[in-house]
Amino acid sequence: MSSTTYVIRHAQVLGGEPADLVLRDGVIAEVTAGGAASADGATEIDATGLVALPGLVDLHTHLREPGREDAETVESGSRAAAAGGFTAVFAMANTDPVADTAGTVEQVWRLGHEAGLVDVQPVGAVTLGLGGQQLAELGAMATSAAQVRVFSDDGKCVHDAVIMRRALEYVKAFDGVVAQHAQEPRLT
Amino acid sequence: MKRHLLSAADLDRDDALLVLDTAAELAQLTDRAVKKLPTLRGRTVVNLFFEDSTRTRISFEAAAKRLSADVINFSAKGSSVSKGESLKDTALTLEAMGADAVVIRHHASGAPHRLAHSGWIQGSVVNAGDGTHEHPTQSLLDAFTMRRHLAGGKGDLEGRKITIVGDVLHSRVARSNVLLLATLGAEVTLVAPPTLLPVGVETWPCATSYDFDAHLKDADAVMMLRVQRERMNAAFFPSAREYSRRYGLDARRMAQMPDHAIVMHPGPMNRGMEIAAEVADAPRSVIVEQVANGVSVRMAVLYLLLGGATLGDGTEA
Numbered sequence: 407m408s409s410t411t412y413v414i415r416h417a418q419v420l421g422g423e424p425a426d427l428v429l430r431d432g433v434i435a436e437v438t439a440g441g442a443a444s445a446d447g448a449t450e451i452d453a454t455g456l457v458a459l460p461g462l463v464d465l466h467t468h469l470r471e472p473g474r475e476d477a478e479t480v481e482s483g484s485r486a487a488a489a490g491g492f493t494a495v496f497a498m499a500n501t502d503p504v505a506d507t508a509g510t511v512e513q514v515w516r517l518g519h520e521a522g523l524v525d526v527q528p529v530g531a532v533t534l535g536l537g538g539q540q541l542a543e544l545g546a547m548a549t550s551a552a553q554v555r556v557f558s559d560d561g562k563c564v565h566d567a568v569i570m571r572r573a574l575e576y577v578k579a580f581d582g583v584v585a586q587h588a589q590e591p592r593l594t
Numbered sequence: 595m596k597r598h599l600l601s602a603a604d605l606d607r608d609d610a611l612l613v614l615d616t617a618a619e620l621a622q623l624t625d626r627a628v629k630k631l632p633t634l635r636g637r638t639v640v641n642l643f644f645e646d647s648t649r650t651r652i653s654f655e656a657a658a659k660r661l662s663a664d665v666i667n668f669s670a671k672g673s674s675v676s677k678g679e680s681l682k683d684t685a686l687t688l689e690a691m692g693a694d695a696v697v698i699r700h701h702a703s704g705a706p707h708r709l710a711h712s713g714w715i716q717g718s719v720v721n722a723g724d725g726t727h728e729h730p731t732q733s734l735l736d737a738f739t740m741r742r743h744l745a746g747g748k749g750d751l752e753g754r755k756i757t758i759v760g761d762v763l764h765s766r767v768a769r770s771n772v773l774l775l776a777t778l779g780a781e782v783t784l785v786a787p788p789t790l791l792p793v794g795v796e797t798w799p800c801a802t803s804y805d806f807d808a809h810l811k812d813a814d815a816v817m818m819l820r821v822q823r824e825r826m827n828a829a830f831f832p833s834a835r836e837y838s839r840r841y842g843l844d845a846r847r848m849a850q851m852p853d854h855a856i857v858m859h860p861g862p863m864n865r866g867m868e869i870a871a872e873v874a875d876a877p878r879s880v881i882v883e884q885v886a887n888g889v890s891v892r893m894a895v896l897y898l899l900l901g902g903a904t905l906g907d908g909t910e911a
Contacts, residue, residue, distance in 0.1 A: 540826075540829065541831070544832060545839070546839065568829060
């Protein structure tokens with residue numbers, strides 16, 4: 407790589423006064439007044455009129471892969487995310503097959519890694535096949551290469567109170583969280 | 595010693611050591627051709643079993659018989675209990691027959707306590723396992739086995755590190771072991787998925803962990819608890835495969851234990867579930883020895899509770 411230094415000119419950091427950001431080897435090395443940073447050998451980017459924010463995280467996306475590659479892929483979804491300022495997306499589990507095993511979450515994670523645009527974090531299903539009957543192998547997904555920490559049956563909802571209690575307790579072993587549509591499917 | 599043995603907490607350090615020392619003395623009997631002492635001749639021990647059990651019942655029966663007691667075995671199946679008789683009426687019947695000690699196993703936690711404190715019977719009550727509550731003689735035989743391997747067969751277990759792994763929530767073995775081992779100075783760590791640790795476990799005299807691998811290297815003994823496959827249907831864990839991967843003792847995990855450390859299991863084992871067959875059959879596994887020690891320990895308990903004669907060859911009370 408010829409240059410690993412960037413200077414972003416006149417960006418409004420968190421909406422403040424225009425400033426220059428010097429990025430060296432992937433980290434913010436310096437913040438100066440607008441136009442004050444030295445551009446010695448750096449790639450310059452003009453951000454006049456733009457706001458600089460930390461990378462955004464989307465906790466709820468559907469990247470559809472595997473199974474519905476005609477609608478979206480991990481690659482196309484991460485490209486859209488990156489274009490919108492997102493640096494991490496969580497991919498919901500309602501793929502085909504459902505992301506309820508270490509194998510499937512690792513597949514999604516690797517596709518995201520290969521696309522190389524944003525961090526793709528697979529969300530693991532709470533129950534097998536999103537069926538609400540039996541816990542999926544949450545521990546296996548947590549210790550897989552995907553290191554899953556967020557689990558959800560998303561729109562299917564975990565509506566059995568016992569299953570939900572067990573899931574909430576079980577994920578304590580690896581600091582996981584369970585994300586839930588607060589919805590009782592038999593009433594809606 | 596108290597008149598009954600209902601909980602491992604009924605034993606203070608001196609009582610516990612007295613039982614273990616007495617058991618050690620009685621264990622020498624098993625090496626003899628005639629394995630019998632006359633100390634409890636004429637006394638009656640009733641085995642009152644409301645729940646299926648093989649090794650505990652046989653163990654108590656062998657213990658009582660080696661002390662020359664008369665043994666009556668009562669199992670709920672095929673008895674008047676199956677006709678709806680209450681615990682009270684069963685107890686009054688046994689009392690009328692002159693039971694000196696009642697060894698009770700019951701599916702309801704607290705049944706031995708009820709039997710001991712309701713004024714129904716005069717004799718001693720020994721808890722042989724009640725519900726998910728306690729199993730004090732199992733903890734005594736476990737401590738006896740640990741003492742043999744880890745403390746030269748005498749004294750307490752001060753500073754020994756014991757890792758107990760599995761379904762603590764439903765385990766009376768775990769509860770009694772935690773209490774007795776704390777009394778004997780050992781440091782216990784319970785390892786289980788969060789779903790199989792009871793509410794309130796933080797008040798027990800032990801540590802807890804969800805990470806088995808972190809508690810192998812410094813363990814002096816690793817005790818595996820039986821895990822019923824049916825627990826999976828109640829969603830306590832996702833699958834047998836995931837359970838044994840996270841909480842099973844296999845050869846890889848056993849290799850991380852110190853050379854002197856022993857493997858224990860109260861039985862019956864689920865080979866391939868909580869314990870791999872090659873671990874169960876390994877030289878450091880003392881599972882079969884635990885059963886043998888069970889008889890000696892139960893002899894000691896019956897002997898001490900029934901106030902038998904001084905231990906010695908052929909001398910009677």
